[in-house]
Amino acid sequence: MSIYTGPVFEMARQQFQVIADHLEIPEDERDRILYPKRAIAVSCPIHRDDGRTVVYQGYRVQHHLTLGPTKGGTRFSPTLDIGEVAALAIWMSWKCALAGLPYGGAKGGVAVDPYAVSKRELEAVSRRYMQEMIPFVGPHIDVMAPDMGTNEQVMAWFMDTYSMYQGCTVTEIVTGKPVASGGTEGRREATGRGIAYLADRAMQRLGIAPGGATAVVQGFGNVGSVAAATLAERGLKILGVSDHTACYFDAAGLPVDALLAHVGKHGVLKGFSNQLAFDPAELLAQKCDVLVPAALERVIDARMAGRLQCRVLAEGANGPTTPEADEVLNQRRDEIFVIPDILCNAGGVVVSYFEWVQDLQQFFWTETEVTDKLYHVLDRAFGQVMTRAEKDKVPIRTAAMAIGVAKVRNAKNTRGLFP
Ligand code: NAD
DSSP states (O other), rough: TOOOSSSSHHHHHHHHHHHHHHTTTHHHHHHHHHHHHHEEEEEEEEEEETTTTEEEEEEEEEEOOSSSSEEEEEEOOOOHHHHHHHHHHHHHHHHHHHHTTTHHHHEESSSGGGGGGGGHHHHHHHHHHHHHHHGBTTTTEEEEEEEETTTTTHHHHHHHEEEEEEEESOGGSSSSSSGGGGTTTHHHHHHHHHHHHHHHHHHHHHHOOOOTTTEEEEOOOHHHHHHHHHHHHTTTEEEEESSSOOEOOTTTTOOOOHHHHHHHHHSTTTSOOOOOOOOHHHTTTTTTTEEOOOSSSBBBBBHHHHHHHEEEEEOOOOOOOOOOHHHHHHHHTTTTTEOHHHHTTTTHHHHHHHHHHHHHHOOOOOHHHHHHHHHHHHHHHHHHHHHHHHHHHHHHHHHHHHHHHHHHHHHHHHOOOOO
């Protein structure tokens, strides 16, 4: 299984070994659960604006097909490789199983820097990627969604490209679309809202009142910006934010609405303020009640884990905490309440599931219905995870992953091994 390499895949593999040991899964059953069912690599040639032809590498990994279609985001990132995509697909599987969704995990993407191409070039890459993927995806086979570097517009291009080839509109081929193109109310906000909701649940358990509490958010894209806005709505003071262009901190609290307006206009945080500029390498280590890493994976290593001064670590990003950092956090269990990624950011795929269901039925819900149902699913998962952590006396991440992995394993075992 040597095509899956690199630090992110190694991290997913190590995490799985911990859970497999905890669940006492026999050695000869482990590879069947861990390794992806399918991996697709495609070349995406496009014309650049200057007339040159360039080829971008695209991937899609479908982890398991046991519970239904596969489901997962599409990442546009210059350093993307198949090991990273596979790790993200595997995490999607545990996440969907934990939330009780009828999906296996998938992930895909293109090794392109979305900030370094024009809008026309981005559309060309998006359409070409979807066109190359048509033989391998479908509303009952594999359903794409946004992830880092992609957004509602990219999903609309994906949906349009797929539909053109089918000869009819197939909204249910992707989720995270604009509402005007068959998307659901509340999808764009779902991941960030879910993070804020679960952070609130954690604060309740710790006896921290949201009014007067503080938060720091790394990453100010779809997930980070909505998490910051929703935490602020719930009464928290946002002390620090960052993206790949700038980092700001103010002990008195940042003006979140003004930051959102700036990013809405300029696309990035850069240029908002000189006075509030802060060292991005120090942001995660600032004292706060809720820390939300909502950008890249592996930003909290063992050293940073020892320096964290938050009460709640709400993992908005996928895989922000390395296994070595986890060991440190396990020792600091009484100080820091970890809401692990597969639970904390599950709001996105939960509402993606709602979007898919609505598209299949052509029957649409209000934003209140969507958000109420989202909180209901997250509440159930949070309760199950906390009960399991307390019963088995294990860290919260172990409990969350154990529930997800056990569901996939049970489904595989009851279906049996074909032929
Ligand atoms: P996005 O592209 O909308 O935003 C990413 C943000 O991270 C941007 O603000 C970017 O500037 C910032 N960033 C990049 N490099 C950075 C760095 N070195 N330091 C600080 N900030 C940096 O992506 P997104 O959809 O918000 O996804 C963010 C994370 O959340 C990813 O890990 C993704 O897998 C995860 N996630 C997303 C969703 C979703 O619904 N979009 C759902 C679940 C999990």
